[in-house]
Amino acid sequence: MSPAPAQRLPFAIRNPAILDALEPYVVVSPFNLGCLDLAPFGLAVPAAHIIDPLRVASETFLSLLQRLDQITFGPEGMPMPRWVFFDCAELPGAIYGLGRPAAALADDERDLFGVPAGYEGLVPYSMYVALPMNRAGVWFGHNLCSIAPALRGAGIRRLDLTGLGSVTKGLALACLGVKQFWGATQWDSKALFIHSKFGPLDLTTAWTPAHSEAETLTYGFAVSERNLRASMGDSTVVLERPAADFEIHASDRDGMQDLQRRIEAGERFCVPAAPRIDPMGMFVPISELQRT
Ligand SMILES: CC(C)(COP(=O)(O)OP(=O)(O)OC[C@H]1O[C@@H](n2cnc3c(N)ncnc32)[C@H](O)[C@@H]1OP(=O)(O)O)[C@@H](O)C(=O)NCCC(=O)NCCS
Incomplete structure (x- = not known):
C-alpha cells in the first residue's frame, strides 16, 4: 500500500512532523460511523483506514491495536482483554488514532509490534478510545496510548x-464530536500532562474505590475548538486557568480521601494546570471553585 500524501492542519501544532509520518485511522462499527467527523480540522481519514470491527478482514489491524495496548498499558497493569476491546470500545464506541504504513517500519519496529509477514496495512502508533454517554455530544474517554515512550x-x-x-x-x-468530556485517570499518571492541556479539569472524584485503582480521579471539561487547538500545541491559543490553592502529591492517599470527602459534601474543585515534578515526586495542583 503506498502512503497517503501528508496532510496538514489549518493551525500550527507542536510537532508537525507527526503528520508527515503518520496517518489517521478510525475503528468504528456501522452503527456509529455516521456520527463521526471523518475529517476533523480537515485531516481526512483515508477510506482504507476506516476499520469495521464486524468484518473478518479487520482482524490483523485489531490484533496490532491490542498489541499497542499491551506494550503501553501492560507496564501500567491495565491491558485490555480482547473481549473488552470489542464489547466496551469497538462496538459501542469508537477508536481514533494515528498509524504508519507497515512498509515504512524498520525490522525492529515490526518486531516490537509483531507485524505479520506480508501485512501491508497501517500499524497503529497511538489510539484514543471513547464511549458515548446517554446525551448527544457527551463521551467518556476510556483509553489513550502512544507508542512514542516505548520506542x-x-x-x-x-x-x-x-x-x-x-x-x-x-x-x-x-x-467524535465531543461537546462534554469525562475521563478517569490515576493521580500519578503522566497522562495528566496531556489531559490538562485542554484547560482546567473539573473534579468529580478524587478517590474512587469503584475503580480497580482507588487512587483514580474522575474529571471533565467542556470541549471547544480553542481547547482542542491548545491541546495540540497551537501557541496562538491561551486558555484561562484559575490559580492553584494547594497541591496533592500523586501518592498522598489521605489527601485524596480528604478531597473526596469535601467533594461529596458539595465543595467543587478543579485541576487548573499540569502537574509539577520535583525530587519529591509529582504534585497535582488543585483550585477551589465556588459551590454551585
Ligand atoms: C501517557 C502517554 C499516552 C503519553 O504519550 P506521549 O506520546 O509521550 O504524549 P505527549 O508527547 O503528547 O505528552 C506527554 C507529556 O507528558 C510528559 N511526561 C511523560 N512522561 C513523563 C515523565 N516520566 N515525567 C515527566 N513528564 C512526563 C511529557 O513531558 C509531555 O508533557 P509536555 O507536552 O508538557 O512536554 C503514553 O506514555 C502511554 O501510552 N502511556 C501508557 C498508557 C497510559 O498510561 N495512558 C493514559 C491513561 S489515562
Missing part, C-alpha cells in the same frame, strides 16, 4: 514523535 525506551528514535499522545486525544475528540 524511546527501546532505543528506536528514527522519528520525532513528541506530542503524539496530545495530538491523538485532540483529534479524537474532534472526530
Whole structure:
C-alpha cells in the first residue's frame, strides 16, 4: 500500500512532523460511523483506514491495536482483554488514532509490534478510545496510548514523535464530536500532562474505590475548538486557568480521601494546570471553585 500524501492542519501544532509520518485511522462499527467527523480540522481519514470491527478482514489491524495496548498499558497493569476491546470500545464506541504504513517500519519496529509477514496495512502508533454517554455530544474517554515512550525506551528514535499522545486525544475528540468530556485517570499518571492541556479539569472524584485503582480521579471539561487547538500545541491559543490553592502529591492517599470527602459534601474543585515534578515526586495542583 503506498502512503497517503501528508496532510496538514489549518493551525500550527507542536510537532508537525507527526503528520508527515503518520496517518489517521478510525475503528468504528456501522452503527456509529455516521456520527463521526471523518475529517476533523480537515485531516481526512483515508477510506482504507476506516476499520469495521464486524468484518473478518479487520482482524490483523485489531490484533496490532491490542498489541499497542499491551506494550503501553501492560507496564501500567491495565491491558485490555480482547473481549473488552470489542464489547466496551469497538462496538459501542469508537477508536481514533494515528498509524504508519507497515512498509515504512524498520525490522525492529515490526518486531516490537509483531507485524505479520506480508501485512501491508497501517500499524497503529497511538489510539484514543471513547464511549458515548446517554446525551448527544457527551463521551467518556476510556483509553489513550502512544507508542512514542516505548520506542524511546527501546532505543528506536528514527522519528520525532513528541506530542503524539496530545495530538491523538485532540483529534479524537474532534472526530467524535465531543461537546462534554469525562475521563478517569490515576493521580500519578503522566497522562495528566496531556489531559490538562485542554484547560482546567473539573473534579468529580478524587478517590474512587469503584475503580480497580482507588487512587483514580474522575474529571471533565467542556470541549471547544480553542481547547482542542491548545491541546495540540497551537501557541496562538491561551486558555484561562484559575490559580492553584494547594497541591496533592500523586501518592498522598489521605489527601485524596480528604478531597473526596469535601467533594461529596458539595465543595467543587478543579485541576487548573499540569502537574509539577520535583525530587519529591509529582504534585497535582488543585483550585477551589465556588459551590454551585
Ligand atoms: C501517557 C502517554 C499516552 C503519553 O504519550 P506521549 O506520546 O509521550 O504524549 P505527549 O508527547 O503528547 O505528552 C506527554 C507529556 O507528558 C510528559 N511526561 C511523560 N512522561 C513523563 C515523565 N516520566 N515525567 C515527566 N513528564 C512526563 C511529557 O513531558 C509531555 O508533557 P509536555 O507536552 O508538557 O512536554 C503514553 O506514555 C502511554 O501510552 N502511556 C501508557 C498508557 C497510559 O498510561 N495512558 C493514559 C491513561 S489515562
